[in-house]
Amino acid sequence: MTLRLSxxxxxPIPAGGAPAEALIATLQLARSAECFGYHRFWVAEHHGAAGFAGTAPEIMVASLLENTRRLRIGSGGVLLPRYEPRKVAEVFGVLGALHPGRVDLGIGRAGGIARDFPRRFAEVIDLLGKPYQGYTPPTVWLLGAGSGSARLAGALGTSYAFAHFLSPQLSTAALDAFHGSSTLHVPTQSALAVRVVVADTEAKAQELTAGFLLWRSRKDLGHNEPFPSPATVRSHRWTAEEDARVGHSSRQLAAGTPHQVKAALIGLARAHQVDEIIVNTLTHDPIDRLRSYELLAEAFQLAPKA
Incomplete structure (x- = not known):
């Protein structure tokens, strides 16, 4: 099968590092991702998170567009309940005008009142559909982790990305709901966002995975921390509560050698009837993160766009 990778x-902010360094690492990663042949590159929005530096995806999107040439760039995503729909539409309309055909507006529903979200989302779509000032509208994606968001995307005719790395047990039902709910004859896309860890050897992949699992387990237990170093992971004495979280967090991961992870991603794509996987890797060292994406690109024989 032909599978797009994004x-x-x-x-991510490593322990001992600074948010500014994490943002620069994201910029450098996007440049490499374009050379590796990835299809699109999205940046997330988080607030008050010691482990993540991205608080303003629209600023990062603008910078990434200026520092790449062909890669699709977008938000994964803008937390719409925090903003006025008109402002979101105008910001991404301008980005679309400056970089036609390269901008994705991914929207999430966290950060506000859930019951008001469908109206606000529909308003953004309506505003972007008006050809005001000659702006080229971005491609709109709804990001979700359940069937409700999937049905909303289908009903409004937008593309849909499911966060497998948050709720893998709900992924099949959600994507089935999206594929079966579209009543509009418009082209849409669906994608599965999967957390991956790829390394040259299984031992290295297990080492990197241990760092993620420790961070995730402690986060689930209320500890808001940067990503631990390998030395910290090796010396850490796991509590019973942390151990109990490992099984759940492990199900969110596809980890191993390039061949192993490639097989896992192809299996997920077939099971969910998607032709695009959006991969997410979290490591303490940006070099390990870059290498993970490089190995995966090589395994899938990706090639940069001409």
Whole structure:
């Protein structure tokens, strides 16, 4: 099967590092992702998170567009309940005008009142559909982790990306709901966002995975921290509560050698009837993150766009 690979980057902050360094690492990663042959590159929005530096995806999107040439760039995503729909539409309309055909507006529903979200989302779509000032509208994606968001995307005719790395147990039902709910004869896309860890050897992949699992387990237990170093992971004495979280977090991961992860991603794509996987890798060292994406690109024999 032909499978597109894309990247969702969350600008992870390593223990001992600074948010500014994490943002610069994201910029450098996007340049490399374009050379590796990835299809699109999205940046996330988080607030008050010690482990993530990306608080303003629209600023990062603008910078990434200026520093790449062919890669699709977008938000994964803008947390719409925090903003006025008109402002979101205008910001991404301007980005679309400056970089036609390269901008994605991914929208999430976290950060506000859930019941008001469908109206606000529909308003953004309506505003982007008006050809005011000659702006080229971006491609709109709804990001979700459940069937409700999937049905909304289908009903409004937008593309849909499911966060497998948050709720893998709900992924099949959600994407089935999206594929079966569209009543509009418009072209849409669906994608599965999967957390991956790829390394040259299984031992290295296990080492990197241990760092993620420790961070995730502690986060789930209320510890808001940057990503631990390998030395910290090796010396850490796991509590029973942390151990109990490992099984759940492990199900969110596809980890191993390039061959192993490639097989896992192809299996997920077939099972969910998607032709695009958006991969997300979290490591303490940006070099390990870059290498993970490089190995995966090589395994899939990606090639840069001409």
């Amino acid at each position: 990247i969702l980057d969350q600008s």
